[in-house]
Amino acid sequence: MDALTDLVTNVGDFIWQGMFIVLIGIGLYLTIRTRGVQFRSIPEMFRILGEPSGKDSEGRTQISSFRAFTISAASRVGTANIAGVALAISIGGPGAVFWMWVIASVGAASAFVESLLAQLYKHPGKDAYVGGPAYYMQRGLRARWMGVAFAIIICLTYGFVFNTVQSNSIVDAISQSTASFAPGLAESMGLKVVLGVILAVLTAVIIFGGVRSISSFTQVIVPVMAVMYVGLGLVVVVMNITEIPAVFMQIIEGAFGIREFATGSLMGVIVQGVRRGLFSNEAGMGSAPNAGATAAVSHPAKQGFVQSLGVYFDTILVCSITAFIVLLSKPTFGDEAAGASLTQTALADQLGGWAVHFLTVAIFLFAFSSVIGNYYYGESNIQFLTERKWVLQVYRIVVLLCVFGGTIAALDLVWSLADVFMAVMALLNLIAILLLAGVASKVLKHYERQRKAGKEPIFHASDMPEITGLETWDGGDEVTTRQFWIDREAMRQPAKK
Known part of the structure; x- marks a missing residue:
């Protein structure tokens, strides 16, 4: 097992030596091509988030921007925000956090373009739209x-x-909690097996219900877990407010190699930050567009804005909270790779032993919601590959086996596999959005012209006949009609006396 872990780790290290250049390079190109859309359009991101979705031809309420946002957030905001950030700091030192911020800020442009394209080329599915990079x-x-x-x-x-x-991270967290009162049980295989069965059963209940069941779950659990974790993190920050400037200095100094950390080089710090940043916010990786495509919106650019906001929410807010919690505990760097247990220990140092158990609950919610979001990305792509129902059923069963298997797998091997697969997937998607950047730029300008004219932007395929291959955008969705927005504005205006 150690030999396999070393092999996979070495392959991942080799790939990531170049991937961070590709990620940042294409992100910068898309930033220029969209005229910094991820920075200048932040107010627009919030404006769109709560918009209605209208009804489909059968009278059912369609999936809204917010519900699509929560599906992607369920996958984004997971153990990478707790275990992944801690792992990056334990290996690469505080400087890795800075490079997580950089990849989020630059990558938000990639997130905008990929989700706009997913909306533009989406496919009408049985229960909702489906789409993403494959489409x-x-x-x-x-x-x-x-x-x-x-x-x-x-x-x-x-x-x-x-x-x-x-x-794997759920078991790591629960074992840390259990160790405080039953050390023998915490390390036992029996506990891992029981947890694996429970997780598999809970996952099955939700994923066999389809995308509407998934979005109903995520739109409740994502806000709850985010408020819970961010709130606790802000308490820690306020308690140590005088030390925050020193923490920022640690991050900046480490980011530019001013101090030496476990990696022994500036490149090592950067690579750790980019790896964990991408695993956390998924910008440009091609995952979030699968969720973004499910929404019924009036214009493809709207999901671009919403998914860019998701990158900021994930990394600038949630990951930063974890970084502050860990760094305020003054951990040592480079002794060994540490995941969620490092964050738990750091939080306990600040708030007492009860915080370990509180964070265990948070990690469970983060990780379990990610399992659901991750599964949906697979489901939407199974539908792209084949319409045979039995294939989807087999896929669901294998997913459940992996959820169970993760409870007994080695942490190092699992993370190393994630690194390799993530890099290959991101490279394919980045090539595609680079080639389609011109299309995305035209659609964005179409949106902005309407906003400048004081209109709610809507899009029909006939508006831009030079863009081919579109299956939807024929004006059939309620939200793509001008009358829908006129009626909505009239309802929002106070009744005239």
């Missing part, structure tokens, strides 16, 4: 082979590898 590779680039390759990789990465990571 815009096929319809936008006319490269089905590329879409098939991406679909296979994301099914393996999210359904299998990443879900193994999530259940």
